[in-house]
Amino acid sequence: MTIAPIIELRNLVKSYGEAPVLNGINLSVDAGQVVGYIGPNGAGKSTTLKILIGMLPDFAGEATVLGMDVRTAALDIKRRIGYVPENAALYDSLTPMEYLQFVGQLYELDPGHIERKTLDLLRLFQLSDNAHARMTTFSKGMRQKVLLISGMLHNPDVIFLDEPLSGLDANAVVLVKEIIRQLANTGKTIFYSSHIMDVVEKISDRIIIINKGQIIADGTFAELQHQRPESLEQLFAQMTGSDSQTDVAGEFINTLTN
Numbered sequence: 001m002t003i004a005p006i007i008e009l010r011n012l013v014k015s016y017g018e019a020p021v022l023n024g025i026n027l028s029v030d031a032g033q034v035v036g037y038i039g040p041n042g043a044g045k046s047t048t049l050k051i052l053i054g055m056l057p058d059f060a061g062e063a064t065v066l067g068m069d070v071r072t073a074a075l076d077i078k079r080r081i082g083y084v085p086e087n088a089a090l091y092d093s094l095t096p097m098e099y100l101q102f103v104g105q106l107y108e109l110d111p112g113h114i115e116r117k118t119l120d121l122l123r124l125f126q127l128s129d130n131a132h133a134r135m136t137t138f139s140k141g142m143r144q145k146v147l148l149i150s151g152m153l154h155n156p157d158v159i160f161l162d163e164p165l166s167g168l169d170a171n172a173v174v175l176v177k178e179i180i181r182q183l184a185n186t187g188k189t190i191f192y193s194s195h196i197m198d199v200v201e202k203i204s205d206r207i208i209i210i211n212k213g214q215i216i217a218d219g220t221f222a223e224l225q226h227q228r229p230e231s232l233e234q235l236f237a238q239m240t241g242s243d244s245q246t247d248v249a250g251e252f253i254n255t256l257t258n
């Protein structure tokens, strides 16, 4: 018996205006994989994630998640996926307990169950003391922790994370890395985008590099290294054509000082 891929993209093309931002993306992801989806600023990573979670139905090609078409089954898909967006707007005037209660009820979870789970998850993220405080005063990292909980509260099968470590302190980074690893060990699929190369290198079963809307590398870190024995940061710089940052930095300072 063949097992259907959890995520599948076939010849995905997306334009916001004239020029395509995604230019024929093909990929297939199996259950239990941690996939690091990386690329330079503007490469099309967030756009791909938004298509996969059903936020951008206007695209060409095929996109399925859990065997369902994202164009026609977006609601069914949403029940079973979690998404932590980059730069999400939280309802600041709510407390984490209120916000997570709201999110949990959107997923039709029982209010008592949400409350118990939320208190536990906030405690594990060192946010117990802030559970009932308005989020207007929260730091970036504190907001990110609430967002991470909100994306996973309903125990989704597939989790899409866009720059999930944004603003987190070193201990929280270690914790989130460990959570991602252990979730994958239980069969969950994690598809995430990040610019933090050493984290991507360590936690991904598979690394996909996109540049200008096309996949330019796809494999385990060991496989990518086999082509060029470098760190992921160096590989990334070489493959995306930006390996002279020392020169650029010098030029930047020259421009500032002249």
Ligand SMILES: Nc1ncnc2c1ncn2[C@@H]1O[C@H](COP(=O)(O)OP(=O)(O)OP(=O)(O)O)[C@@H](O)[C@H]1O
Residues within 6 Å of the ligand: 016, 017, 021, 039, 040, 041, 042, 043, 044, 045, 046, 047, 048
């Ligand atoms: N709503 C939009 N309208 C018009 N253009 C957009 C829109 N969203 C994204 N773009 C453009 O699409 C391209 C890809 O953007 P996207 O956000 O997917 O990149 P990214 O790889 O996630 O970048 P970053 O690493 O900077 O977050 C960029 O050129 C961006 O300007």
